[in-house]
Amino acid sequence: MAENCGKCKKSIAKEGLVICNSDDCMKKFHRTCVNIDDALYDAIQKNPLISFNCEDCKNQSPKALAVKLQTMEEKLNKVYNGVNQISTRMYQQYFQFGNANNVDPKKQTNNLIVVGNNCNSDRLQVVCDYGRWVQVGKFATSTSEDDIIEHLAEELKINKNLVKCTKLVKNDANLSQLSYCKFKISIPDYRFNELFNENIWPSGVMVSPFTPRSQLNQNRI
Structure with a gap:
């Protein structure tokens, strides 16, 4: 089933179309209907960092945009925390099996992840995960x-x-x-x-x- 252009409402083919990059929109347009010339169209096709947003999405209220940004930030924080937990557990397992004893300190890189192991101080309050018993x-x-x-x-x-x-x-x-x-x-x-x-x-x-x-x-x- 053919889709229609979000502006002129006419049928639109796969070639020569652009898609609004907003997750809540994703409408398709004839590139001529949204004034995208050949140079810009080629750039959008070749570079994923260049995106197109339709007029409706550009004109959204600041409040709506703030809500979207907050949602994106929450999702990124979840991903970041998940990666940190995985990295921490991998690091522990790496040392648990004795591999740390085989590492030459002179050959260590600055990319080594270090997890604090001093649990004797009450001065610094740290939020800890208790997922297992x-x-x-x-x-x-x-x-x-x-x-x-x-x-x-x-x-x-x-x-x-x-x-x-x-x-x-x-x-x-x-x-x-x-x-x-x-x-x-x-x-x-x-x-x-x-x-x-x-x-x-x-x-x-x-x-x-x-x-x-x-x-x-x-x-x-």
Whole structure:
């Protein structure tokens, strides 16, 4: 089905047309209807940085343009944050497998990404991602959440405020009747894999990824 020019409303062919570059518009025009000469038309075809916007889009109110710019900025921020998270995790895995020990400092480039690893200071407030949890047990029922937090803060040299810990017992549970208890634990994503280091846990402690009960029930269906 042939499309019509956004200005003269007549049928338009693939050759000799221009498209409005606005995402909300994308109308097609005869290039002669919008006064685009041969030189400009060739430039638009060859250079993706050169775009065409129709008169309606050019005449939009400042408020409408501001909303569009804000939406674009939000999308770019999401992409930027996603790239940063991926880069951080790749960097951690790179060093986790010992490759860092094989790098000659004299041959290192300035492009190396560095992730801060000092978690002992309260002076600078950093927003951390807590996307994953582990389940840890078996501990004596007298073990408290504070005990776990203090232990990890000492073993990992991490600020205890960055350790999240919850005892996995029912609210009405009688601890005296339990033989052991478990905890779910999380630390910032950029150090999360360190929770699976057996050397930081007492002998006999089991560490595994934490799966919410609701998700377990879904998997059984």
